Amino acid sequence: MLKFEYRICTSFNWTSKFAEEVKTCFFNSGFKFKNFKGLDNRNAKEKSELISEAEVVILGGGHVPTQNIFFQQINLKNELKTSNNIIIGFSAGSMNGSEEVYAQPELQGESLDPNYKRFLKGLGITKSQILPHYTLIKNEDLDGKRLFEEITYPDSFGRAFITLNDGCYLYGDGQYEIVYGESFIISDEQLENVMKNVQETAKELIEKIDIELEKYVAPVPKKSMTMKERIDKAKTKLSEKNHKKLKKI
Secondary structure, three states: OEEEEEEOOOOHHHHHHHHHHHHHHHHHOOOOEEEEEEEOOOOHHHHHHHHHHOOEEEEOOOOHHHHHHHHHHOOHHHHHHOOOOEEEEOOHHHHHOEOEEEOOOOOOOOOOOOOOOOEEEOOOOEOOEEEEOHHHHOOOEEOOEEHHHHHHHHHOOOOEEEEEOEOEEEEEOOOOEEEEOOEEEEEOOEEEEHHHHHHHHHHHHHHHHHHHHHHHOOOOOOOOOOHHHHHHHHHHHHHHHHHHHHHHO
């Protein structure tokens, strides 16, 4: 039985509707709740009590800058620091969870407005700057410009945005952050496949590990030899070497 708390910063009708949809999704996936409560401006005064009671805090979707203002108003970052909740972010919630939030222009006029702030202080839950729904919005236009090629790419100079397709997610434990699913990094106006980079890095690491293993593990004379057999053979060799050393002593 889980106690969930859900927060979002849009109209109250949307808050309640989306919270109910989230609850239904978890219920259909086999999760049962002891309590499921929402937090918005209607009950913001109860924030400390609600957050301390919750086992899981869900940061919902919405308009990134608007949600960010609400989070700042209730000092959510500090509230979460003093708690020990599992935190799940959806959409705007995942974006506002980063240390520095990239508030990608979304509404008409935002990309043209000189007063629109594209970089905001976040909750500091992740180091990564997340851009969700990539496959859904990658070909969209805003204010007569390509959303990514002409707006987001130029904003990526000196930074790295991680795009997530629906169904992908980023997991973090305070030390490491791992992306599960196909993802891309946008940095210095370049788009790179995260998995390709990971595979290349992994290949290099595996090659280094193999070189080290060869010092201790017997090479494979036959394809049928298992790793256990290789290790056993290596142990035998090491034992023989140590035995010879003892004889010399």
